[in-house]
Amino acid sequence: MNGYPEVSEATRRRVHAAAIAHNYRPNTRAKGLATGRAMAIGHVIPIATKHEMVNPVFADFIAGAGEAYSNAGYDMHLSVVKDADEERIYCDLASKRNVDGVIVHAPLINDPRIKLLREIGLPFVVHGRSSGEEGPYSWLDINNRRAFSRATGFLLDLGHRRIGLINGLEHMDFAQRRRDGYTSALDKRGIAADPALMVSEEMTETNGYRSALNMLEQDTPPTAFLVSSIISAIGVRRAIEELGLKMGKDVSLIVHDDELSYFKNSDGMDVPLFTATRSSVRDAGRQAAEMLLSIIQSPDTAPQSRLLEAELTLGRSTCPAPQEAK
Known part of the structure; x- marks a missing residue:
């Protein structure tokens, strides 16, 4: 049962069969x-x-x-x-x-x-x-940096120039790498990162909602968001709809880590709800x-x-x- 190589395969099979029959566990x-x-x-x-x-x-x-x-x-x-x-x-x-x-x-x-x-x-x-x-x-x-650089570049290709970043706590390494990916993609297109469009907080629904609402109420609000968690993104979507806007029409949104057992990026449709940088x-x-x-x-x-x-x-x-x- 320990997988020792000197045990013949026939003997190994007999031992395993006996263990199963008698519900034996080491x-x-x-x-x-x-x-x-x-x-x-x-x-x-x-x-x-x-x-x-x-x-x-x-x-x-x-x-x-x-x-x-x-x-x-x-x-x-x-x-x-x-x-x-x-x-x-x-x-x-x-x-x-x-x-x-x-x-x-x-x-x-x-x-x-x-x-x-x-x-x-x-x-x-x-x-x-x-x-x-x-x-x-x-x-x-x-590869958090590449994921967020690619996502930001995708939004820039769609014509967005004011892109809000709702990130995790940036004393944590992953969040710093995500910010670096976001700012480097902007820099390559000659766009200066706006501190008013960048937030670093614990990734909760409430923080996502509050951060998005604050940005959307600015004089020149973002037309897109890049969000570090699908949980925060649920709050971002709530803020968008509360202001009478429509996600995917008036405001774009990309999320990270949508491949979760209890937060599926799907509502039974063939096309996922969120555009996402997906990882399991x-x-x-x-x-x-x-x-x-x-x-x-x-x-x-x-x-x-x-x-x-x-x-x-x-x-x-x-x-x-x-x-x-x-």
Whole structure:
């Protein structure tokens, strides 16, 4: 059942058949004693980001990672901790050998957790990247800069010149990369980024609504929005409709991360509701978990990295800029 190569295939099939017939499952604690491993992977969530627990992006990532853990016979160790205790918790996990590795969520620019984990020798994979971190580490990320550059360029091709950016918190690496993609696309077309059209906030429906409403009430409002989350985009759509405008006719909208289990970018129609830079968070969770498990299995291998591309999919939320705005 452990997949040892010296066992014949015929014997392996008989053992697996017997295990299924008797509903046998290996005892992970006993297996851990034999192998010296905890057979568990850690996820540490600070209280300041406790909203992650109900965030469908986090839930989809955990679901994908959980599939990989289950297939490999590993359990998941989830810790919700006070912000001031986060460093101590990582050290405790390593010293007590409660887990064999961890996945780091929501990396910051110059994230101190990377240096800490490297020093205490706990295997880890970062979901995202940390700009400014010069040492080697393993990571899996979406090409956020290219995704937002491409989306901004698409809106510019439609004739939009005032494009609002409703972004996530920009002390987080992904949000900074998205802003860079947006501003670089504008710069290539000779358009100066307008601070009045850029917002950095937690990605909630309420913040999306309030930010879009404030921009739309300006003397020269945006004719399009680029939004970092489908959750925020729902609020943006509410603001557009509250002002008597129509999304996809009067105002265009592109969203990111529409491939979520509980926020499908579809209402049963063949054409998606939102034009989106699409990525599967569930698949990212599975890949990150598999990457970490391979590192645990072969600890002397060099750090791994994987950059995933987002797909720009057309929906009903984008249209050419109104004639008077061109």
